Amino acid sequence: MEEIKDYKKGIVVLLDFLGVSSLTKEESVMFIAKRNIVVDTIKKECEVANPEKMKILIEGLMRLKDEKPSIDSEKVLKEFFFNITQLLRYLNNEIVIRTFGDSILITWYPKNSDMNNSMTVSLFLFAIANVLKKAFIVGLKNEILLRGAVSVGDFLESSSNDKDLTVIGPAITDVKDWYEQANWAGIIATPHAGIFIDLYDIDNDIKLFANLYFVKYSVPLKTNALDKDTKFWVISWVANDELAKTWTGALSDIYKLMTKFHIPFGVEDKYFNTIKFAEWCLIDFYPKFTNSFKTL
Numbered sequence: 001m002e003e004i005k006d007y008k009k010g011i012v013v014l015l016d017f018l019g020v021s022s023l024t025k026e027e028s029v030m031f032i033a034k035r036n037i038v039v040d041t042i043k044k045e046c047e048v049a050n051p052e053k054m055k056i057l058i059e060g061l062m063r064l065k066d067e068k069p070s071i072d073s074e075k076v077l078k079e080f081f082f083n084i085t086q087l088l089r090y091l092n093n094e095i096v097i098r099t100f101g102d103s104i105l106i107t108w109y110p111k112n113s114d115m116n117n118s119m120t121v122s123l124f125l126f127a128i129a130n131v132l133k134k135a136f137i138v139g140l141k142n143e144i145l146l147r148g149a150v151s152v153g154d155f156l157e158s159s160s161n162d163k164d165l166t167v168i169g170p171a172i173t174d175v176k177d178w179y180e181q182a183n184w185a186g187i188i189a190t191p192h193a194g195i196f197i198d199l200y201d202i203d204n205d206i207k208l209f210a211n212l213y214f215v216k217y218s219v220p221l222k223t224n225a226l227d228k229d230t231k232f233w234v235i236s237w238v239a240n241d242e243l244a245k246t247w248t249g250a251l252s253d254i255y256k257l258m259t260k261f262h263i264p265f266g267v268e269d270k271y272f273n274t275i276k277f278a279e280w281c282l283i284d285f286y287p288k289f290t291n292s293f294k295t296l
Contacts, residue, residue, distance in 0.1 A: 006156075007154045007155065007156045007169060008107075008109040008111070008154065008155055008156070008157070009109075009115040009116070009152075009153065009154050010107060010108045010109040010110055010115060010124075010152070010155070010171070011106075011107075011108040011110075011124055011125065011128050011150065011151070011152050012105075012106070012107050012108075012150070012151045012152070012153070012155055012171040012172060012174075012175045013104075013105070013106035013107075013108075013128065013132065013148060013149070013150050013151075013175065013187075014103065014104070014105055014106075014148050014149055014175040014176060014179040015103065015104040015105075015106075015132075015146050015147065015148030015179065015187065016101075016102050016103045016104070016146075016147055016148060016179065016180070017031070017035065017102045017139070017144050017145060017146060017147070018144075018145040018146075018147055018185055018267075018270060019145070019264070019267070020101075020102035021102075022264075031102070031144065034139070034142040034143070034144050035099070035102070035104075035144065037138060037139075037142055038104075038135050038138055038139045038142070038144070038146070039097060039099060039104060041134055041135045041138045042097060042104075042106070042131055042132070042135045043097060045130070045131040045134050045135070046095050046131055095107070095108045096108075096157075098165070098167075104148075105167065106128075107155060107157070107167060108124070108128060110124060115152075118196050118199045118200070119199075119200065121152055121196045122196045122197055122199065122200035122210075123200075124152075125150065125152065125189065125193060125196060125197060125213070125214070126210070126212075126213040126214070128150060129150070129187075129213035129214060129235045129236075130213060132146075132150075132187055132235050132237070133213070133235060133236065133237045133239070133240050134240070134242065136185075136186075136187065136235070136237035136240075137237060137240050137242040137243065138242070140254075140257050140258075141242075141257060143260050143261060145185035145261070145274065146185060146186075146187065147179070147180070147182060147184065147185050147186060147187070148175075148179045148187045148188075149175050149178040149179040149181075149182075149187065149188050149189070149190050150175070150187060150188070150189050150190065150193055150235070151171045151174040151175040151178070151189075151190040151192060151193045152171060152192070152193045152196060153169070153170045153171030153174060153192065154169050154170050154171055155167055155168065155169035155170070155171045155172050156168055156169045174190050174192055174193075175190060177190075178190045178191075180222070181221050181222055181223060182219050182220065182221060182222070182232075183220045183221060183222050183269060183270055183273055184219070184220055184270050184273035184274045184277065185270065185271075185274040186219075186234055186235070186237070186274060186277060187234065187235040187237070188219055188232045188233065188234050188235075189214060189232060189233040189234070189235075191232070193233070194232060194233040197210060197214055197233045198233075211236065211239075211285075211286075211289075212236065212239055213235065213236060214233040214234060214235060214236060215233070215234055215236045215281060215285060216231045216232070216233055216234070217231055217232065217234045217277060217280065218230065218231050219231070219232045219234060220269070220273045234277070236281060238250060238251075238254065238277075238278050238281045238282055238286075239281070239286065247282040247283070247286050247287050248282070250282055251278060251279065251282040251283070254275070254278045254282075255275075258271065258274075258275060
């Protein structure tokens, strides 16, 4: 008899890759190898946080504190990153990654945390964004582009055996409805998940740190149902230690990586929109805070 467990409350991510539907047999074999590199990156990034890396990150952001008075104190900063470190410790045991076709489904059930607390939810969203930022750039370097969405909420897993697993629930439906809606390569927070980031952005003095993981942006959508000025929280894959350590250097790196892609006629807007987002982040947005992100 099939075993059905209780609903879980956690983070759900659904991703796919642009341009896979038109691949030949030979190209499909190459794609699977590249997709596996991205999946392996996600698994690696979900391991227990490296204390030394966290120490360097904290020291770098302490220097930002001196430049930006909106960051209140050393105590607040250290407590924030202590929380992030604790969150990352859960990833290795609680995260499940499933692949099917050109899609990746990630469910993360932090059973030891209060997912009814909006601050806790927002911190977990930042933690998973930190993982996905790295995966996005690894994909870009391997000439594949990720698109998808992140949600938070209830989901249920049931299985009759190790190879037969069903995942359903409101959080699954939410992420399924949104992951293909953006007309670009990038990862958005669904409107429901975005409310938790909004709450964090309003309630905290260290707002800059939310923007290391998510930025609010007018995302180009496939549908015209929403106003063009409707903004979503988007994972900021451009603020990434896999790129050059200055904003202009990072943008140059992105341009160079994008030159490797063949841009088919009729879908060029997806690629232009991806570049436009990077330009907005690295020319208009982040330079307001600092000239570089040497330790980010």
